[in-house]
Amino acid sequence: MASAKEQIKGFYTVDDAISMDYETTRDLQLKHLNRERTLSGGCKYFIKADGTKFTDHEGKEHLDMIGAVGVASVGNNNEFIWNELEKAFRSKQYLMGAIAYHSIAAAFAHNMALVSPGGRLTKMGTATGGAEAIESVIKLVKLATRGKPERTRILSCEGAFHGKTTGAVSVGGKEKWRMYQHPLMESVDWVPYADADALEAALARGVYSAFFLEPIQGEGGIIVPPEGYLTKVRALCTKYDTLMVVDEIQAGCARTGKMWAVDHENVVPDCLVFAKGFSGGLVPFGGFICTEELYEAAYGSVETCWHHTATYQENGLSATAGIASLEFILENNLIEAAAEKGAYFIGRLKTLQEKYPTIIKEVRGKGLMIGLETYEIPDVYKEGYGDYFADPINNDLVEVYRIQVNHTLNNPAVFRFLPPLTVTLEEINYTLESFEKCIQSALAHTGRNAG
Ligand SMILES: Cc1ncc(COP(=O)(O)O)c(C=O)c1O
Missing domain, CATH: 3.40.640.10 (Type I PLP-dependent aspartate aminotransferase-like (Major domain))
Incomplete structure (x- = not known):
C-alpha cells in the first residue's frame, strides 16, 4: 500500500509535523492559517510546554503566566x-x-x-x-x-x-x-x-x-x-x-x-x-x-x-x-493554592502600585485572576512604544524577561496574569522582580518620576 507521502507530494505526517523546524512552521502558518494575527500577535514557537514552563525552538525557557488565557489551570501537559x-x-x-x-x-x-x-x-x-x-x-x-x-x-x-x-x-x-x-x-x-x-x-x-x-x-x-x-x-x-x-x-x-x-x-x-x-x-x-x-x-x-x-x-x-x-x-488543593498565592501576588503588586503610582492605576483581581490597569502614555512617547504603559510592560515581560502575559481584549490599558494554578512562589517572585524592572524602564523611557 502506498503511503500518504507517496500518494501526495509534500504530505506531512504527524511525526513530520512534531519535528518541524521554525522556518517551515512559520511559512506554513502564514500561508495557510491567519497570517495577520500570527504576525501582529508576537507569536512564539514553543516546542515544549511542561507545567509552567515553555521551551522555544531556540532552546530558551519562558514562564507561563497566562495559561493560554486561563486554560492551563492544572499546568501544561499535566502528566x-x-x-x-x-x-x-x-x-x-x-x-x-x-x-x-x-x-x-x-x-x-x-x-x-x-x-x-x-x-x-x-x-x-x-x-x-x-x-x-x-x-x-x-x-x-x-x-x-x-x-x-x-x-x-x-x-x-x-x-x-x-x-x-x-x-x-x-x-x-x-x-x-x-x-x-x-x-x-x-x-x-x-x-x-x-x-x-x-x-x-x-x-x-x-x-x-x-x-x-x-x-x-x-x-x-x-x-x-x-x-x-x-x-x-x-x-x-x-x-x-x-x-x-x-x-x-x-x-x-x-x-x-x-x-x-x-x-x-x-x-x-x-x-x-x-x-x-x-x-x-x-x-x-x-x-x-x-x-x-x-x-x-x-x-x-x-x-x-x-x-x-x-x-x-x-x-x-x-x-x-x-x-x-x-x-x-x-x-492538589489548588483551590486553596489559588487563594493563597493570589493574595500574596496581588498584595505585592499593590505595593508596587503604591511605589509607582504614575504608571499603575489599579491592581485588581481575586485568586490567580489578576489585572493591572496602567495609565495612558503621554502623546509624545506613544509612537512605536504604545498607548498605555501596559504595552511596553507587556512587551518587555514577554521579550526581555520571557514571561508570557497578555492584554485584556476589551480594555487595552490592562494586562493580566492568569498563571497555571500550580505556579510556585519563586515563579511569582521572579515575575514581580521582572515587572518592577519593566516599570523602571518605562519610567526611564518617558522621563517620568516614580511617584
Ligand atoms: C468570560 C468568557 N466567556 C467566553 C469566552 C469565549 O470562550 P472561547 O474563546 O472558548 O470561545 C471567553 C474567552 O476568553 C471568556 O473569557
Missing part, C-alpha cells in the same frame, strides 16, 4: 491528565456519537453537579469551547421561556466578553467585536457592570428572559464587582422573574480561590457556563450546568429535546479531561 486521557483512549470505549450512553460524560456531569454552586446545578450541556457553550445557553434560555412572549430580550453588561461567534458577540458588551457582524441578534440590552440600581431599573421593564454576566469581568479588564453585588443580582433576578446566567469560562475552575467565582458569595445562579480550565489544558471543552427546572423547561419534552444536538456533545475525551481536571484540582 496526570495525560494518563487519564490515555486510559480513556485505551479503554476503546465508544467516545464519540451524540446518541449513545456515555459513562464518562455522565460521570463528569454527576461530579459537576456535586461541586456546582449549592449542589443545585444538576443538568449539563456540553460544547467544544466557550462561545459555543454561550450559544447553547442563549438557546436554552429561549426555549425555557418560550411560554412567556413578553420576555423576548436578554440583558447583558457593558464591557462583557462571551466569545466571538455571532450569538456570543450579540450578548457581548463591546461594539468592536460586533461591528462587522450586523445584523445580529438584536434583542439584547446592556447595563453598566456592577451597578445593581441600573440592573433593577432594567429588570423592572419585565421584558428580559435572562441576565448574562461574568462574576468577574475578564476581557473587560479584570473587574471585580463590589462585595454583595452577586447576591443583589440573584435577588433581583428572582424578584423580576429573570434567569441569572453566569459566565465562569474565565473565572471558574478554582481560578479565583473558590471552585466558582459565585461561591465567594454563596450565590446559586440558574445557569453557569464553563470552559477553559476544564479542558485539562489539552482537550477543547466547554458547556453549561443549570437547574433541573431550567433544563426541563427547555428540553424536557419529546418535542423540544432535539432542538439542541451537536456532533461532539457529551464527548468522552472532553469529559475525561473534565473529570481529571477536577480530580487534580481537588487532590
Whole structure:
C-alpha cells in the first residue's frame, strides 16, 4: 500500500509535523492559517510546554503566566491528565456519537453537579469551547421561556466578553467585536457592570428572559464587582422573574480561590457556563450546568429535546479531561493554592502600585485572576512604544524577561496574569522582580518620576 507521502507530494505526517523546524512552521502558518494575527500577535514557537514552563525552538525557557488565557489551570501537559486521557483512549470505549450512553460524560456531569454552586446545578450541556457553550445557553434560555412572549430580550453588561461567534458577540458588551457582524441578534440590552440600581431599573421593564454576566469581568479588564453585588443580582433576578446566567469560562475552575467565582458569595445562579480550565489544558471543552427546572423547561419534552444536538456533545475525551481536571484540582488543593498565592501576588503588586503610582492605576483581581490597569502614555512617547504603559510592560515581560502575559481584549490599558494554578512562589517572585524592572524602564523611557 502506498503511503500518504507517496500518494501526495509534500504530505506531512504527524511525526513530520512534531519535528518541524521554525522556518517551515512559520511559512506554513502564514500561508495557510491567519497570517495577520500570527504576525501582529508576537507569536512564539514553543516546542515544549511542561507545567509552567515553555521551551522555544531556540532552546530558551519562558514562564507561563497566562495559561493560554486561563486554560492551563492544572499546568501544561499535566502528566496526570495525560494518563487519564490515555486510559480513556485505551479503554476503546465508544467516545464519540451524540446518541449513545456515555459513562464518562455522565460521570463528569454527576461530579459537576456535586461541586456546582449549592449542589443545585444538576443538568449539563456540553460544547467544544466557550462561545459555543454561550450559544447553547442563549438557546436554552429561549426555549425555557418560550411560554412567556413578553420576555423576548436578554440583558447583558457593558464591557462583557462571551466569545466571538455571532450569538456570543450579540450578548457581548463591546461594539468592536460586533461591528462587522450586523445584523445580529438584536434583542439584547446592556447595563453598566456592577451597578445593581441600573440592573433593577432594567429588570423592572419585565421584558428580559435572562441576565448574562461574568462574576468577574475578564476581557473587560479584570473587574471585580463590589462585595454583595452577586447576591443583589440573584435577588433581583428572582424578584423580576429573570434567569441569572453566569459566565465562569474565565473565572471558574478554582481560578479565583473558590471552585466558582459565585461561591465567594454563596450565590446559586440558574445557569453557569464553563470552559477553559476544564479542558485539562489539552482537550477543547466547554458547556453549561443549570437547574433541573431550567433544563426541563427547555428540553424536557419529546418535542423540544432535539432542538439542541451537536456532533461532539457529551464527548468522552472532553469529559475525561473534565473529570481529571477536577480530580487534580481537588487532590492538589489548588483551590486553596489559588487563594493563597493570589493574595500574596496581588498584595505585592499593590505595593508596587503604591511605589509607582504614575504608571499603575489599579491592581485588581481575586485568586490567580489578576489585572493591572496602567495609565495612558503621554502623546509624545506613544509612537512605536504604545498607548498605555501596559504595552511596553507587556512587551518587555514577554521579550526581555520571557514571561508570557497578555492584554485584556476589551480594555487595552490592562494586562493580566492568569498563571497555571500550580505556579510556585519563586515563579511569582521572579515575575514581580521582572515587572518592577519593566516599570523602571518605562519610567526611564518617558522621563517620568516614580511617584
Ligand atoms: C468570560 C468568557 N466567556 C467566553 C469566552 C469565549 O470562550 P472561547 O474563546 O472558548 O470561545 C471567553 C474567552 O476568553 C471568556 O473569557
